[in-house]
Each structure stands twice: as structure tokens, then as C-alpha cells.
Amino acid sequence: MRQSHLLQNTLRERPSEADTQGHSLLLRGGYVRQLAAGVYSYLPLGRRVLRKVEGIIREEMERADVQEVLLPSLQPAELWMESGRFATYGPNLMKAEDRHGRSFVLGPTHEEAVTWLLKNEVSSYKKLPVRVYQIGTKFRDELRPRSGLLRGREFIMKDAYSFDTTEEGLDQSYRVMYEAYHRIFARCGLDFRAVEADAGSIGGEGGSHEFTALSSIGEDGIAVCGSCGYAANVEQAETAGMKGLPEAAESPSRGAATTPSLDRAALGEFGNIQINMASDQMPGGGEAAGSAFGQNADQAHEPELFHTPGVKTIDQLVSAFGLQAADIIKTLIYTAGGQTVAVLVRGDHEVNELKVAKYLGVPEVSLAEESAVLAAAGVLPGYVGPTSLKLPVTLLVDYAVADMTSGIAGAGRPDYHLRGVVPDVHFSLRHTGDFRNAAEGDICPRCRSGLIGVHKGIEIGHVFKLGTRYSEPLAASFLDDTSRSRPMIMGCYGIGVSRLVAAIAEQHAGEEGIAWPAELAPFDVHLIVVSMRDEAQTKLADELYETLKRSGVEVLLDDRQERPGVKFKDSELIGAPHVIVIGREAGEGRVEFEHRGAGGKETIDYREAIRRITE
């Protein structure tokens, strides 16, 4: 198309709205514009890239024999009540009422709608398996939309669903989709990892993998073993100290916290505990501060009190006293199911609340209010320690803390810490477990030899084994070959299509433009006329333009009355893989040819330029 007609307004400066380089370039190039927080319009350039991504997804879904459907955004609230998600989805769920006062959900995802559809269409095992997908708009009322297309409130998603008769069938559907996702992301030119993940609010009990594009602006941390290739979300990855090193997990498709495949019997009791049970209440401190719990008690000295006025954080402790964070025991007080628990992790580690909640068998835990901390620890946050807990609180000790010879901990009184706090002597190891996020330098829980590296990433896809999470409550069942009614076994598979565009932009962002992978660039060729007043140039440009267009090449012809500098800058922002500059040598039929990312610029005959592009 002719650029003089293109709806595009490029910006010279980074807009204040842009919090990442990729988003900045999408705004500067006139690909997208914000209409409201987290709500974007796609201009012609953005729409072209989006359609190309959609095209790749459609091709790969068809190759995998997945059928395209289209499900509505307006979904009756009753359907979400049947699945139970109307109550549990939370404030991200957008709702609308119709003129009769009936309540609708604006679909953030379509498990309910597709399950209801299959329930009514399919009644026999003969019609299964069925795999369907759609590409469409989703709504999610994010508290903090960010980074343009990365976390929006209205966004484009490809969602797919499989319906099988057996677990083995689900495994097969999952594998087909998993492989299709690899092909899609590879064709999009992304550096990505498939990582073990948690199923989150979608629910379901089976496996789950996240596809994560590596990027420093990503919100997700992923733990990757440098040796065996094991990869998992940092919140999901298994961790262990030296003593607590687990057996290698059995199933590569299962995360640590959801399916405890570790042999924890050797580490004390196993699985969820009832925090109300009297046997689990133990005096964690107070007068018991000096009492000994384990067999090493004889050799241990009493902890040494030292004065730390105004020092309340690990960072302050490290910098004021020249300590290592790894030598400090961090004590955090949580509220869990109405009870108070204390969690000990190393100063350089982060508590993983999901793991804590799962260990305790409660839906969630949250940091305790100050008053509850005071009641449990006798002191406000900053000086809480394991040896001075007042109430009978359950004390959860992370493996890495259990491994410490001795550590530094809060003293349970203002402005004091303790040195020489010894695990199993000064506090109990009765509840030792995996209570933290994976961290850089951890030993790989899979191969037990490699070291874990932590990377930031953008979640671009997610595959879940749902099992009967939706088919049971919605009664989507089929008759098997013995005429027995059984619930369909489901999987669901999502790709954030607009987020994918954002991730590609981040990974391919240069200083002055996005170098789009060839299959995704808004145009294949950018023809730039240096001077529109030079007839030789405009004539040659028209010939190139018409010839390339006839060959099915997507050409953008910069026919604007603008200075060459402006044209070149805009060309960077458009990022076509081929650029042909028609300048002074146009009279001799010579043009400057550039295949971006494949060497420099050459001055060649225009016919040669056509040949190179059309071949």
C-alpha cells in the first residue's frame, strides 16, 4: 500500500505510557493506541501483525486437526454458578446485566460455554475425541493493567478445549496441543521455554505447562536447570536443602506442590496437617527459648544476643553488620485458616505462600496483621524470631533453614537479634518442608546435579489437563461402549494472542524499531523514495511497487513528501525484512537493497532486487 494513505502517526519520543521498550516501539510506530487502561485499538500496522500471528495459529491448529468454533462473550451467569466460578473467580470477572436484569459474565475464558456446548452435542463415545479452538476477544478486569498488550483488560486469546473418553486420550490430546504450541512459538521467532506450572483459577488436577517467552520485563520467574533442562515456574519448582534433597520427581508433567511425588516420609510426617490438632501445637518460644528439641542439644551453646537498634530488614542487617543474607533466618508470621503460623526461610529466599497453604491443607494464607504478630511473637515485625514465639504456633521450617549449622534470627524483643541459633536445638524441625520459591544456584530437583538459573519471562501460553473439573458440575457426560454414563475428560489450552505480539515486540526490539520475524512483519518490503520530486525515482518506484504487488508480495511504498531522514526513521519503526531505497541512481535502474538481519546494504540493479525478493 501507499504510505501516504496509511493510517499511521509515528512518534519521535518514548511516550510516558510506555513502561517497556517493546511497548514503546509499538506506540511510536503507530501499531496500537490506548483507549482506556488496558484497552487498546489496533491501527493498520498492528492489525496486520496480529492477523499474521492469528494465521500461524490457525495453520497449526488445522495441522493438528483442531476444529475452529466461535463462542460468545456474553455468558449467562447461571452457567458460571454451575461450575462454581461465579463465586470464586474474583473481581477480575467482568459482568453485565441485560435490560431484563439477567446477569451475564463477559467471558474471560470459555470452559463453561464449551462444556455446555459439548454436553448438548455429544452423547456417545463414538463422537469423541473432539478438539476445538477459537480466536477471539476476552475480558478480564485486571487490577493493574500494564505494559500495553502484555496485561490488558480486553485482549485477544486463542483458547482450545479437548474432550476425551479416557485419561490416555487426554494425554494424547495434551501432547498434540503441546507440540502444536512449540511449532507456533518457534514460527513466531520466540526464545521460549515450556515450564511446569500451577493450574491456578482454571482448576483441574492434571498436569499443566506454561509456555514462557524469556524477557527481562516478564512478570513470571522461571527456574531452569543448566544441566538437564528441567524448567518450572519459580513458584512451582521444587526446592530442597542438602538434608532435604528429594527423590527425583516421577512425572515430568507434574509440578511439585500439586503432586507430592517426593518421599517425605524420611523427613518427618507427610502431607497436609490439621493446624487445629492439639498434637501440632507446640511451644515455639517464650520461656522455651533455651530448651532443646533434638539430639544435638548437648553440643549447642545458647544463642548470643546482640544490639541492632532500628535494624528491621534483612538488607539493613546485611549492610550494617557485614553479614550474608544466606546466614540469616527470616521468620514470617502468617494467618492460615484462622490460625497463626510461623514460616522460617533463609534471608536470601522468598516464602512461597502456595506451598505453605498446600502443606497446611488450607485454601490460602496471608501475612498476619501487626496485632497478630505481636500476640504470636511478643514483638512487632522486624525482630520476630523462632526462639521467642509466645502463642503455641505451628512452626514451618524450610529445608534450606533446616540445613543451616546455625543462623542469625530476630530476638523477639525490639532492637535485638540473636547469633548462633541452631536448628533442631533452638527450634523444632517437626514441620520441615519446601516452603519457598526456587532461587538462583539451587540444586536441580530433577537431575540433582545441575544448578538452577532463574530467568524472567512472559507467559504466552498455558496447557492444562482439566480432567472432569467442568464436565462433572455441568454434567457433560457420554455413554461409553458398555452404555455407562461417564463425564468427559477435558483439557484446555490457551495462547494470549495479543500478548504474543507484545512478547515478540520485546524480544525483537532494537533501539529504533522492531526487527519483525519475516513471517510476522506488517509488510515484506518497504520501498522508500528519497525524493518524490525526482521523476526517475517515482517512476522506478511505481514499477517496483506494481511488479512486486503482482507477485503477491506485501509492499509498502513510502510516497510521502517527507525528508529522507524522516522516512528512514519511520522505516525502522515498521521493521519490514526487506528495504529498497530508490535514490540518486534511479535513472540507471539501481537501488539500495537491504535484507535486514542478513548483512549490510548493497546497491544493485532493481531487477536483481525483485529477483531476490520473489525467489
Added chain:
Amino acid sequence: MRQSHLLQNTLRERPSEADTQGHSLLLRGGYVRQLAAGVYSYLPLGRRVLRKVEGIIREEMERADVQEVLLPSLQPAELWMESGRFATYGPNLMKAEDRHGRSFVLGPTHEEAVTWLLKNEVSSYKKLPVRVYQIGTKFRDELRPRSGLLRGREFIMKDAYSFDTTEEGLDQSYRVMYEAYHRIFARCGLDFRAVEADAGSIGGEGGSHEFTALSSIGEDGIAVCGSCGYAANVEQAETAGMKGLPEAAESPSRGAATTPSLDRAALGEFGNIQINMASDQMPGGGEAAGSAFGQNADQAHEPELFHTPGVKTIDQLVSAFGLQAADIIKTLIYTAGGQTVAVLVRGDHEVNELKVAKYLGVPEVSLAEESAVLAAAGVLPGYVGPTSLKLPVTLLVDYAVADMTSGIAGAGRPDYHLRGVVPDVHFSLRHTGDFRNAAEGDICPRCRSGLIGVHKGIEIGHVFKLGTRYSEPLAASFLDDTSRSRPMIMGCYGIGVSRLVAAIAEQHAGEEGIAWPAELAPFDVHLIVVSMRDEAQTKLADELYETLKRSGVEVLLDDRQERPGVKFKDSELIGAPHVIVIGREAGEGRVEFEHRGAGGKETIDYREAIRRITE
């Protein structure tokens, strides 16, 4: 694809939900399913047809150099307040609130969003004209969704917008789009008419055409001249009696009510009247019943009272007394801007409230409540007549009534009518005008010789000249070549994409299936294996299937273990243009070949079948 895997459940019976034949077949064939009133899911067959329609639209938009964009459904309410439509759009407008209590509109159309976009992207005449389109989901909370995809609450629309610097530019954009629409609907195999129309709630002052697919189930009436080809919405078409025959309208793009091009000076005063003005209040009846208004008063007799017990409607009057509806004067009492008016039309005609409101210069009129009728006419509806009006009400007389020598009218007392009521004698013709819908047999207002035929139709597209209706309130202006700021001049152009599918289904519906136009059928070829237990048949079917697929043909292979009768019935519902039946002669390589709509069935060599399809 193999039909054993197709998500499709055909129905033998017409579902009770289906109120038209096309919708019945879309349901029976498993194209669409209702999720909520006016909200549909598209199954694979329906999605395939929808995508083909979308493909045709995209091709024709690109050919017309219209650029694709994608605008969000969530639109800040503030934007709709700026345009004024937040207050005026009415209950069809769906709304949602976000978690912060901010109000959003779920876009039923995108004039505001696109105007806001252009306002921020384009500041100079150099960047204009711009023409953009999108294909996406719209929301409209219809009071009575009906006929499946025909009138939905969530539906697919193609909407396009043009931005020009001059009226001539808009004319050019309008023409480009008008021609593209003709190509689109022709390619969709539709029998359609472009008719003059009213701009409705979209607003704007320029021309407007509706594209209407002729169909007996349509909600829109269109008046078409059998002689000159004049076509207009019946509510929009000009009408006149013999005396009131207007001059030929000047502009073919303008409807009657919006641009009164009639020479009404000869018929009394012209244009809007202020119904509050004392001069327009006249005694319409009561004691004045017998008084004479015009010059024919001398020759006229008094009307004759006759007893019509319990007869309240035109139909009853016609059947009980053997009368012609065209000989009856229908008197309707309306409320308009707080005042009461009476409108007289012939018994076989319908009042056009839009025309009445425009004549009176009020936004709308509505039928009066019973109490207001009683006050104005001294009697309840059923016996109201022009000679017995009590209050000083404005009396509007349709041209066709003014033409009557004499008529039958309500007597203004229960159970009585009057014969021999003479216009201009027994009631005033001071406000004579065009107050009705066009009707079968009217004289054409354009050529003044042809007769009007009235057809039912489905509105499938609409083009509007908006002018500055949106660019002025939203301040979307540009600097012209003298650096003067002027509002952009807009047009908008819609196609109901999902409704188009419904209209095509209606026009191509047979008894047992939809004979899709070749370009739109979900599959090009349907291969039917008569017996899946016959190896010669399955082998030949596989070869045909693979060969055709390799040639890029979309093939559906019925590989199900079903009786032939079931397969043939389902094949009718799928409506592929080519059907190949692989049966008893498969061993000899012979198949039954049918090109639907182009002759009967032939038994031919399978290679010949491939040749015919791929050529």
C-alpha cells in the same frame, strides 16, 4: 476433514426455537446453537461459512483500499457522553462497570471510538482521506431477539468509517463503499436491493442507503417501482395521493422525510409547524361537526350515522358490512411534544410516525393513552372520527385521504360510524401531507408512472453520510491547506456479517438443506462412503480424499458407521456444491457424481470426478 471427527449433531425435526426455514436448517445442520436469547455459538460448520463471508468482505475492502483496524468493545462511557449517544441510544446499549466503578459501553457500533482515534492520529489534510474497517463482535440488547442470527444481542459486524476533508471527498468515499457492497452481496449469492433509507440512531444529515436481501421473513418493507427501479424503505418512501402528487424528488440519494423536496406550497403551508402556536389550533369537531371548511361545502350532504355495535377495527368493519378498507378513514390520536394530534389515513394504509414527527418538528410521537383519546375525541378508540373531535387538536390528513370523494369514519360515539364524510367539507385539509408508509399499488413518487410493489427484506448493510455528526462533538478536526481548523467529514458503512449468513441461509434454504453458493459452502466436496465395511469403497474414498486435499480442495469425507439414508440426509444439511457417492461400483473405480444445482447425478470414473472438481 473426516466426518467421524466433525463436531456436528444433526437434528431430524425442526426445533421449536426455529421461527424461519433458514434458521431451522442452520440449527438442524449443526451450524449454530443458542447459548442465551440472541446469543449464539458457532460450531465448526457455522464457523467455516462465517469465515468465508469474512474472507469475501476482506478481499473487497482491500480492493477498495480500505485499511483494517481493530477497535475495542469496552468503550469509556465518557466518550459516548461527548457524542451525546449515552443518553439517547436507549436500552439497547449494554453497559458494564469495572472494579473501580468506571462505566463502559459494550460497543454496539464504533463511531465514537474511531473518531477519537482519528482525532489523535491525524491533524493535517495531507493525511486524509482515511478509510478503515474492522470485523468484530458487537453488542445490542435487543428487546426481542429473533430468528437466530437475524437479530441477535451479540453479533458479528463489519463496520467501516471514512474521513474526508470535503463533501466531495465524502461523496467519493461513499461511492467506493457503495460499489464494494454491491460486489460483496453479489459474491454472497444474494438477491438484494440498495434502497434509500433513514439514518436512524446513527444520526448525520447526508444520504443513506440500506442494502436489503429480499425475503418473506424480513422485518423491513421495501417499496420498489416496477417501472423506473426506484427503491426505498416503506417507512422512508415518499407517498402522495392524486391531488398530492409531488414533483419528482431531486436527489436519488435522499429519502422523503429527511429532505422534503416536494412542492408543498400548493398544498397549504410547508414544513414543520409549531403545535403550540394558536394559529394551528383548530376546532376539529364537536359542535363544528357539520360546519364546512372548503369551497365544496355547498354541494355536500350531512354524513349519515349508522349502527355498528361492537365493531371497533377496520377489519371488523370490512367483514361485517362488506366495505373496502380503502373507503374507510382511519383516525388515530397521537401525543406529540405534550400536545394531542389526530392523524387521518386510509383504512388500508399505515401511519408513519417518523413522517408525522418530522412534519410537526418534534423528536417523536406516540399513540395517545386511552384517557387522552377520550378527552380529545369524546369516545374510546374504535369510534373516533374527524368530525367529532372535542379539544382543539391539530388534524393531520394524509394525501390519500384528502383525495377521497367521501369516506366512512368513526362517529365519535360508541357503536356508531358515519357514511359520506367529505374531506374539506366535514374536516379541514389545512394540514395535508405525507403521513403514511408506502403501500402496494402506490404511484411511484420518482417516475410518476410506475406502480409501487412492496417486498419484505432483511437489512444486510447500511451506508451513511455522517458529515460532522461525530467529528464536531468529539473535536476531530484537521488543518486545511490554509491552516484553518475544520471538522473531518465522515461516512460510516456497516454489514451485519452474522445476519448476512442468516440471509444467505434464508434465500438458499430448500426443504432439507441449504444449497450454499459455491464460494460460501463449508466444504467444496462431500465424499460419501455408502458402506464403511466395504474395503473397495474405503480404499477409493481415501484415495479421492487425499488427492483432492492435496489439490487444495476442502473435502469432507463421511467415514461414519451410519446407514446410507442418514448420510444422505446429513449431506443435504451440509450443502456442499459437489457430492461424490462411493458405492457398489467402487471396485471398478466408478462413483456417483453430483454438481448441485447444475443437473442430475452421473456415474463416472473417479479420475473424471477429480478432473471436474479441480478444473
